[in-house]
Amino acid sequence: MTIKKILNENNPENTIVHVVFYFKFNEKREECECVGVLVREDVNSIRVAFNAKKDETVDYLDIERSDIINIDVLSLLNIEKL
Amino acid sequence: MEMGKIYNIKYVDAYYLYSKEVDNTKLSLHEAFGYVKKNGNNIIITFIKKRDSDEEKDTILGLAIPDTALISKENIVNKNIFVDFKIGMSVSVKWRDPVIFDKSNLRNDCPIMYTEGILFKIEKDYFVLKNPETIRIYPTPIKNHPVKKPNYYIIPTSLIVDMTILKINK
Numbered sequence: 001m002t003i004k005k006i007l008n009e010n011n012p013e014n015t016i017v018h019v020v021f022y023f024k025f026n027e028k029r030e031e032c033e034c035v036g037v038l039v040r041e042d043v044n045s046i047r048v049a050f051n052a053k054k055d056e057t058v059d060y061l062d063i064e065r066s067d068i069i070n071i072d073v074l075s076l077l078n079i080e081k082l
Numbered sequence: 083m084e085m086g087k088i089y090n091i092k093y094v095d096a097y098y099l100y101s102k103e104v105d106n107t108k109l110s111l112h113e114a115f116g117y118v119k120k121n122g123n124n125i126i127i128t129f130i131k132k133r134d135s136d137e138e139k140d141t142i143l144g145l146a147i148p149d150t151a152l153i154s155k156e157n158i159v160n161k162n163i164f165v166d167f168k169i170g171m172s173v174s175v176k177w178r179d180p181v182i183f184d185k186s187n188l189r190n191d192c193p194i195m196y197t198e199g200i201l202f203k204i205e206k207d208y209f210v211l212k213n214p215e216t217i218r219i220y221p222t223p224i225k226n227h228p229v230k231k232p233n234y235y236i237i238p239t240s241l242i243v244d245m246t247i248l249k250i251n252k
Contacts, residue, residue, distance in 0.1 A: 016115060018088070020133055025142060025185070031133040032142060035088050036115050050129040051114035051145065051182075053095070058112075059143065059182060061130060074088065082091045082118060082125075082152060 006073060007041045016079060019048060020069040031069060034061060038073075046071075089118040091127060093151040094207075095180045096195075096241060098214070098232035107236055109208050111153070112180075114145055123149050124191045138188060146189045147180040150240040164239060167201060167209075172249040174198045175211070177241040179218075179227075194220040195227060197235055198248065209242075211235045 007015055015038040023032040039057060040047035045064050049057040090113070097110045116127040117136075125147050132140035149155060167173065175197045183189040196219045199211030214235035216227045 016088075023130070023142065025132060032130060033133045034130040034143075035117070036129065050116060050143070051112060053110060053112050059129065061143075078088065079115070080087055080089045082089045082154065 006071070007038050016074040016076070017048060018072045018074055019046070019063060020071075021063050022067040022069065035074070036060070087117070088115065089127070090115055091118070091125070091147075092153045093147050093180065094153065094238040094240060095147075095151065096177065096235065096237045098216075098228065098236070099234040100230075100232050102233060104202070104210060104234050107203060107205075107208075107210055107234075109205075109238055110236065116144070120149070121190045125149050125152070126190055138190060141188060142185045143182070144184075144189075145180065145182050146192050148178040148192050148241055151178075151180055151238070155240070164204075164209075164242075164245065167204060167245065167247070168250075169201050169204060170251045171201045171247050172198070172251060173201055173211070174246045174248055175209070175237055175242055176219075176244040177237055178243060179241070193218050194243070197237065199235060200251065202234065207240070208236055208238045211237065 017038045018035050020033045022029050036048040036050045039049045045062050047060050047062050049060040051058045092113050095110050095112055114127055116129045119126045127145040128141050130142040177195050178192040179195050197214050197216040199214035202212035203210035218225050218227045
């Protein structure tokens, strides 16, 4: 599956994504999901950041494109602020 | 809070410094995205999990924070309990520490830390302690945090559960 490039580097707003992907969990290749800010898109992988300190990414996950089942860009309207 | 809904949270955390001098200390502001659950006075944010599962055992990476760490809750913290503290006093501080966890060490509450040090700076929303010694008292085993003793610890008032004067230095 070819995934179109999502990240627009000229857009100052965060691109929030929900990603469903295969991940090795409990020794099995399971379908997993995560939510975060898409901070990097390469030919073979994407990077999703989960938290930031003073706008610097702290924890993130690099996901191989071949492991991605689905990726959705979320509207800020679908995200609650706490 | 709704299960399965995605949240954006903004919160504060403590931090330490090894520098010999401190000038411009600030509150450390953090932001995170994830699925949120409340457990008593703790907020658990799940970053990665098994698809369509809300079970704790299916969490792969997450974050636990005290509910008082939320910036939106800042005004509910009673700051009057800190009025007797003055710069130069030796104090002990018990505080709750936001923590990242993974599937090998799942958590549904925050560690509790105990810090002793000299009050170096008092701001409306945080304290700076000089020559601090910090141990994690919950969960066990008790251990130093960090292992190498820093020169300063910056602790937001919203994380503090107890603070005591040990000695009034003159």
